[in-house]
Amino acid sequence: MRRKMIAGNWKMNNNQAASRDFVEKLESWFANEPTGTKAASVAASGKIEVVIAPPFTSIEAVRAAKKSGIIQIAAQNVHHESKGAFTGEVSLPMLEEAGCKYAIIGHSERRHVFHEPDEALEKKLIATLESNVLPIFCVGELLEERTAGNAEKVLARQLESAWTSLTSDIVGEMLVVAYEPVWAIGTGQTASNGDAERACDFIRTLAYEKFGIAASESLRILYGGSVKPDNSASLLSQSDIDGLLIGGASLEVESFEKIIETSV
Numbered sequence: 328m329r330r331k332m333i334a335g336n337w338k339m340n341n342n343q344a345a346s347r348d349f350v351e352k353l354e355s356w357f358a359n360e361p362t363g364t365k366a367a368s369v370a371a372s373g374k375i376e377v378v379i380a381p382p383f384t385s386i387e388a389v390r391a392a393k394k395s396g397i398i399q400i401a402a403q404n405v406h407h408e409s410k411g412a413f414t415g416e417v418s419l420p421m422l423e424e425a426g427c428k429y430a431i432i433g434h435s436e437r438r439h440v441f442h443e444p445d446e447a448l449e450k451k452l453i454a455t456l457e458s459n460v461l462p463i464f465c466v467g468e469l470l471e472e473r474t475a476g477n478a479e480k481v482l483a484r485q486l487e488s489a490w491t492s493l494t495s496d497i498v499g500e501m502l503v504v505a506y507e508p509v510w511a512i513g514t515g516q517t518a519s520n521g522d523a524e525r526a527c528d529f530i531r532t533l534a535y536e537k538f539g540i541a542a543s544e545s546l547r548i549l550y551g552g553s554v555k556p557d558n559s560a561s562l563l564s565q566s567d568i569d570g571l572l573i574g575g576a577s578l579e580v581e582s583f584e585k586i587i588e589t590s591v
């Protein structure tokens with residue numbers, strides 16, 4: 328059975344004080360509220376994983392405030408080199424030292440606002456898999472690519488350009504893929520359950536064709552794009568959706584808690 332992941336991507340939100348406050352409230356919910364303690368026991372049994380991706384400068388605040396061991400930290404980006412003259416970048420050993428278990432790679436804002444090309448994302452993915460940080464690799468089509476009937480072609484290109492050199496074991500055990508259609512991110516326009524499931528099934532089929540049944544069956548695939556407490560349960564009930572990557576609705580602790588609640 329694939330462990331579910333509920334991951335909040337805070338983007339460039341939540342300074343250190345706000346991060347501490349959020350994590351303290353979430354920890355208190357896990358420890359004291361009936362729905363929270365249920366979620367905490369499901370997390371302790373290994374069935375769900377709760378992840379927060381704060382801005383780099385708030386990672387330490389999240390690390391210091393998390394007490395129960397339920398919350399894992401993800402970085403929002405990485406550089407593929409471990410050190411050197413790369414002004415403004417943060418390396419994988421630095422992220423590991425800061426307490427990150429995961430790193431988000433290829434988020435649509437990195438691809439489309441900061442113009443990170445497929446080749447750069449392949450380097451990031453490979454470097455991450457060689458480190459002690461695990462990748463959450465994002466893929467997703469633009470609205471015009473979808474309208475032109477090219478959504479699957481785009482997903483295949485983004486994955487094939489990144490995972491060509493990976494092995495079945497790595498894909499099955501270490502990789503998390505997040506399907507985030509760009510037109511659904513921050514727009515309030517969630518993909519329908521059917522569209523989200525079809526895309527995640529397509530990704531799993533690609534993994535099956537390249538890496539075989541065992542890897543494709545254990546690969547975790549998340550959906551992201553305007554997930555809210557009122558649509559998270561139905562998205563999570565789709566057979567190829569193993570979790571959610573949440574932007575806006577992860578910024579309010581109550582809505583993040585409600586989404587976690589729908590995963591247990």
Ligand code: PEP
Nearest residue numbers: 512513551552553574575
């Ligand atoms: C995201 O940033 O990955 C995201 C899915 O954002 P939102 O939930 O706000 O659409």
